[in-house]
Amino acid sequence: MTALQLLRFQMRELFEPASVAVIGASQESNKVGHIILRNIIESGFRGPLHPVNPRYQEILGLKCYPTVTDVPDEVEMAVVVVPAKFVLQVMEDCGRKGVKAAIVISAGFKEVGKEGAELESRLGEIAQRYGIRVLGPNCLGLVNTHHHMNATFAKESPKQGNIAISSQSGAICVVILDWAASINIGFSKFISVGNKVDLDEGQLLEFLRDDPYTKVIGMYIEGTDRGREFLHQAEMTSRVKPIIALKAGRTSSGAKAASSHTGAMSGSDRVYDAAMRQAGVVRVKNIEEMFDLLQAFSTMPLPQGEGVAIVTNAGGLGVMAADACSDHGLALASFEPATVEELRSKLPPAASLYNPIDVVGDADSQRYDQAIRTVMKDPNVSCVVALLAPTDLVDISSVAETLTAFAGSSPKPIVTSFVGGKEMAGPIEMLKTAGIPNYPSPDRGIYALAAMIEHRRNMDRAEQAVIRRLETDQDMVSDVLRKVRAEGRLQLSEAEGKRILKAYGISTPQEGVAKDLPAALALAQEIGYPVVMKVESPDIAHKTDVGGVVLDIDSPEELERSYEVMLSQVRERLPRARVTGVSVQRMIRGREVIVGMVRDEQFGPVITFGLGGIFVEIMKDVTQGIAPLDNAEAERMVRSIRAYPMLTGARGRRPGDIKALVDVIMRTSQLAMEFPEIEELEMNPVMVGDEGTGVTAVDALVTIRGERQ
């Protein structure tokens, strides 16, 4: 598959083919091969279109050919709907014909088990050999509304719009199309990716990034094979336009269903979460949230600030919206005095002039209009949500009509929540037709605004993000790893691990080994008290258990005393252990944290950070980031754990050296990037000293990759 992955060509031929063949076209109107042909015709495709099927002379008024090679003209793109067993032959034909791109609709590949997987891999080989770009197999097809091409077998034909959809499930495609048909939402591209033998989400993002017709991208993902490439493309794309992603199989029971469904391996969900957040992808939890966000991003400009203004004719709805703001970490805008004065002059005395603005149950459309226009002018307001309850005095349609004026023209986004049922249907239709996103409950409107604000923040952050390479001694690391490999080991000793850390500028405690008491005293003098003393023995694995570790030795006298006690304890408990001396280490004080790295199958090096001990083990208070990390992301990791106040000086302690800690995380990230053979790394504990005094890794566990078949 690797060579195929390099293919960056023929996206144009796939999405905007000059000519198309439908291989497996049918005269029978309920067959997929008929529906696709008809959909292509009915969508207004302008180029030559050739049905291919040896059984027919003509379908839907078009001349039909026995094989694609029989088509006299050029065929840029082929839609393949033959049974799986004929697909390889058809692909060979396509290759010989010079077809540049193919949509393989046919099912019966990876999703049906081992045999199918083999067939799929041969399909990939043929495509690669001939250089054919392939979408699918096992997919619903592809729509490009601006090329007037609906090459799917869906009932609903999407209307033109600015949303691009990529979905790993054909059924979810159908769900989205049917949903879109019920409201005023249109699409630029609609892509069912199927089994992704060639084209996958990463490549699609690269293409959609520059697609002038696409304003927002929605993705349904069950699993990714090339996670890092996906992330890279997502990161580049989210700086330009929003990506809303629904990743199903989030949880263990969901993941089970996902793998029996498409055979996709679901990565660990926490890693997915970290990956998507870093890539600036807006991750939604369910399909309704996906719909909610697509509507807002598709129709509205991004908010340029933070504050939300709420306008309501019912206090209760205002309270709900305010609750939702708080849930999503949004601030209710504080209005300028001039705004409050203007509201006072325009609204009746019973109105509440502060956020949420209650225009009161008898509000008419003019009152809504005035309130909204007034707060829109306030510099502290970045977006508005207008709420309406069907009170007996309100003319709902008239309010809706007034609000439609804000569609398209308003520089600040506005969403509405007309809450109710029967009376609301007509007015809501008006709003949606005009392009004002309406939500059935206030919290969903607030959620949409929160996502837009978050996306705008991410774009700002992404603009500033730079990864500066830090000075390190790569040769030293290579030397250590070479020696370990030469000895046939995969596990580094603590000393080897620490040498690697030092080479990457991560402090470790000063230490040394002494063979007797006088040497230990001299060493401690050189290192400086307090020190830690540990027994040195090739026969003792768990030193603490046999009294072989003494912490916090403050003076030569204490060292002398501890030395005797320790050795006698060890001798008593393990009389046969060979004792070669003691190690003396600078005693490091500070707050214990853990910094680690593992390589995720999907996303590569994942950096983990958390407070040590119970915080990681019991409270599960850890955070992840995908390397390479920029400074902002490393800082975010440190700040995001619940126990963060422990590092900033809670309970009367001095603040810890956060800056040095962030530096250690960045250096760990760089090490992971520069030495892919390091499979796993854990520094536990890392001691964070007071501000300005640095951070020291007291222990290091490093594992390298074994040779793989």
Added chain:
Amino acid sequence: MTALQLLRFQMRELFEPASVAVIGASQESNKVGHIILRNIIESGFRGPLHPVNPRYQEILGLKCYPTVTDVPDEVEMAVVVVPAKFVLQVMEDCGRKGVKAAIVISAGFKEVGKEGAELESRLGEIAQRYGIRVLGPNCLGLVNTHHHMNATFAKESPKQGNIAISSQSGAICVVILDWAASINIGFSKFISVGNKVDLDEGQLLEFLRDDPYTKVIGMYIEGTDRGREFLHQAEMTSRVKPIIALKAGRTSSGAKAASSHTGAMSGSDRVYDAAMRQAGVVRVKNIEEMFDLLQAFSTMPLPQGEGVAIVTNAGGLGVMAADACSDHGLALASFEPATVEELRSKLPPAASLYNPIDVVGDADSQRYDQAIRTVMKDPNVSCVVALLAPTDLVDISSVAETLTAFAGSSPKPIVTSFVGGKEMAGPIEMLKTAGIPNYPSPDRGIYALAAMIEHRRNMDRAEQAVIRRLETDQDMVSDVLRKVRAEGRLQLSEAEGKRILKAYGISTPQEGVAKDLPAALALAQEIGYPVVMKVESPDIAHKTDVGGVVLDIDSPEELERSYEVMLSQVRERLPRARVTGVSVQRMIRGREVIVGMVRDEQFGPVITFGLGGIFVEIMKDVTQGIAPLDNAEAERMVRSIRAYPMLTGARGRRPGDIKALVDVIMRTSQLAMEFPEIEELEMNPVMVGDEGTGVTAVDALVTIRGERQ
């Protein structure tokens, strides 16, 4: 208000009046006084109905009287719609007329400020004097569909059904009515409670509990004044029928909007949460969740077990539902072998026979029917969710029609999620008309099932809950408190606090005071080492800060040494402090926890539990319960903190004495109930020893209530 609160009468006259007067009725069709009269007529009210207004002779064909006292017949219930300033006079008239119940629609009371609040309090006095039951003021009115009485001014007239609604916001009433009108949902009672001068949610629950027409109760609450009574009634009611409550003003910004809206004080949300959970109330976060749950509880039987079966024609939807199950802590049912065999015989080879069951994209209604009937028989299945994507091959209406057969008859609940838009509208209408709750996304259907399962669990738990009074020495506590009060103090000393704990069977460390070293040595010998020694001085508040505390003294020698060092340190730092001796206390080892009690304005004594130190202060890992606690609730509190594994033997430690800890929490609860003058109590730390070794409160801080004006 207290006497009014005792009124338990005249609910019948309010909800099922034999005769009604509308005071402030109007001939003008857009006036509230007209709409209410018309709604009562149009809803088919069968008793005598009298408009009252001095300006008219007749309204809507009914004879109109100048005042209610002019009505020749008896008037059981009055609807009052006159302006606020006339309400007191009208209530006096009602009193003299012998009216038993009144709905005061009029606004202009507590919600508009201090003057209104005074008016409202006088309204309450008049009602109390005459013994009139009052709903309102400032409300939308009341509907009793089974009495054919719609005494509201809402546009929509609710149809008959089994849902009772109580709402503190008139606008939310209107929202619910409008929503209900758009689907097949009906109501038994519909109550807008307004400012609650008399009738409040507690009393309504007491009434609705026995109402044979009500199957489920939905409440919108902004604030409660008599929280404990509400809780008590909710607890009694939730054993009989579900209560779904939306409490707005959850968060600080929401609470601000709530208090400016109705003047209601919002209690701390965490306390609300604990209170509702204990009372068996299903708390929803937003109005959509409220609608979702009302539908399910209204139409479906409760699940009798735990396992969920998922049937879908689209793998992607199945994954989403499985994700949602995991989010809500629900288990996918494991099918019996016989179930799998039966599914195998009935479904095509491509189908997935394990949960989620994928009946595949070309499934027809028969296949859905067979799959559902098969899993319904499985003893591990307690409920079913049927999912449908509008694939090109499915006849959606036919599947919907088949599913309607499960409405009303199925002993196990079934919910559906037909996901899409345009194609779904008709079939979804069919489902709803038949009484099958359908949800626009799978997770919302799973949420409804999860709430039903949780409610059933709560009912089981409630049946077993008994609070057994523990043996305590109340006289001793009374003695201590009497002495403290006599000395004009509100704060108890540590020793006094510990005496109270001892009286309630809570262990405290053995301790005593010694005036010199020999006495201290003797005392320590008596108590047994290890001990803690603290300086005794009336002049030293923070003993630790001046070196006045030594922990973990193991022997007489160490005590002697520590004694000298401690006293010299204290003398050095506070030369003028009078030192009267030292206290010697048994040194207690174990895991530090905190048990405390504060009195909430709404709900009374709230017991708090958490692990000590950083766990409470930084991780905010605490839980609350409202006293009196039963054993199950006290256990739940202990189990519910995130750090619970710290108490059960994580990290190689022996398990802690959870049983003794639960006992301490129960005793604290009992103390709070039996001594209402104790305002606040904190035991910090409480040391939890290893299993079987008990739990000891090392420190106790007790505050009693001051005399109040």
